[in-house]
Amino acid sequence: MNSFVAAATATAAANAIASGEPLWRTIEQPFGLNVAVAAAGLALIAAELWWFLGRHGGGVAAGEGEGGVQEITITVDGGYSPARIRLTAGRPVRLIFHRLDPSGCVAQVIVPDFRRTLDLPLNARTSLELPPMQPGEYPFHCGMSMVRGVLEVV
Numbered sequence: 001m002n003s004f005v006a007a008a009t010a011t012a013a014a015n016a017i018a019s020g021e022p023l024w025r026t027i028e029q030p031f032g033l034n035v036a037v038a039a040a041g042l043a044l045i046a047a048e049l050w051w052f053l054g055r056h057g058g059g060v061a062a063g064e065g066e067g068g069v070q071e072i073t074i075t076v077d078g079g080y081s082p083a084r085i086r087l088t089a090g091r092p093v094r095l096i097f098h099r100l101d102p103s104g105c106v107a108q109v110i111v112p113d114f115r116r117t118l119d120l121p122l123n124a125r126t127s128l129e130l131p132p133m134q135p136g137e138y139p140f141h142c143g144m145s146m147v148r149g150v151l152e153v154v
């Protein structure tokens with residue numbers, strides 16, 4: 001909005017107050033439209049919850065690394081890819097984080113169950129070794145817990 005429009009709007013509002021007209025008017029909408037807008041809003045909320053919290057397909061299986069270690073490279077670029085990693089129980093693990101995202105948000109990765117915090121330099125591969133695990137799910141996330149992934153051990 002430019003300053004001329006802002007000034008004209010302010011003048012119109014001042015005139016409305018002076019004349020005693022209400023500043024806001026309720027516009028009646030058809031009931032069906034109200035329902036449609038509310039339903040669209042709920043659908044967007046559901047989609048957002050799925051996006052942030054839902055499962056996005058099965059995990060990607062780790063490959064074979066050196067010395068019997070199961071190994072997988074996780075690309076860090078706007079998120080973890082893959083974000084759901086399938087591992088075999090009872091075998092040591094090497095996660096290689098390849099960070100391409102300059103955002104400071106993903107400069108750290110935390111694996112709470114193993115009390116491990118790792119700094120990820122930009123455009124580099126950083127390895128994280130983890131001990132053999134029991135079957136279960138072990139989440140990992142960025143320093144602010146906004147970007148998330150999970151290790152699915154079977």
Ligand SMILES: [Cu+2]
Binds near residue numbers: 104106142143
């Ligand atoms: Cu973050």
